Amino acid sequence: MLDNFFAYAVKQKYIAVNPMTDVELKKRKGIAKNDKCGKALRPELHDDVLWWVMNDTILSPIVVTFIATGMRPQELIALQWENVDIENRKIGIVEAVKRTRTYDSDWNLVERGVKVGLTKTDTSVRTIDMSELVAEELTEWKQYCDDNGIISKFVFPNTKNGKMRSYSGIRTSFDRFKTRHGLQDENISLYTFRHTYAYVTLRKTKNLIAVAADMGHAKVSTTLDNYGSVFYEDRIETANAIDDAFIEIRNKKKNEKPA
DSSP states (O other), X not given: OXXXXXXXXXXXXXXXXXXXXXXXXXXXXXOOGGGGGGGSOOGGGHHHHHHHHHTOTTHHHHHHHHHHHOOOHHXXXXXXXXXXXXXXXXXXXXXXXXXXXXXXXXXXXXXXXXXXXXXXXXXXXXXXXXXXXXXXXXXXXXXXXHHTTOOOSBSSBOTTTOSBOOXXXXXXXXXXXXXXXXXXXXXXXXXXXXXXXXXXXXXXXXXXXXXXXXXXXXXXXXXXXXXXXXXXXXXXXXXXXXXXXXXXXXXXXXXXXXX
């Protein structure tokens, strides 16, 4: 970020040299790029966590939408009903929550806040196909909001006043959920469910391009860097597939009659 800042200053001729040119960031040791896949929910926790979540009226539609769409928390918080088509099972991602800071004339931080703004990148604006499970959850959630007088343009608002829910608010609710179910020592966050979506979907479909599009990654290489370990785990299956192909050809050749 500083490099970009000073590069702009050089371009505008405010300064002569970019002081960040020769600066090298220290790399973290022992962590491969595709180890980010480890942030997904551990397979042995899937059933318990999802069972507990689906018995929580408030968290159930939130977590199910997370884990079945792969959207970012900032996108889910900003999601509005006008961009949700339950009948045709489509979710439009067009905005995301952004952090804001207000400073006084001496550049002292006065206030922190959030607002709805542009998505992370241009490719983050996308349409996601809604699964039957998400459609059911959102239908039930909408009915719950109507029954309890929760009026809001946001899909997952603050249930007390209908305003946009904050990231910290959802995180606090989820921290309480983890405490109730003895998950404090598990490295589970809101992003865990986005990672879980990518991990499970890639293992099931092997469709890297589709998963990258659903997650709003600008490049397929980003998805591969983050979740490529899924494919490494399947190397034995790949070897067996090749064996099967060659065995089939060999058997066919053996059964052919000589000319």
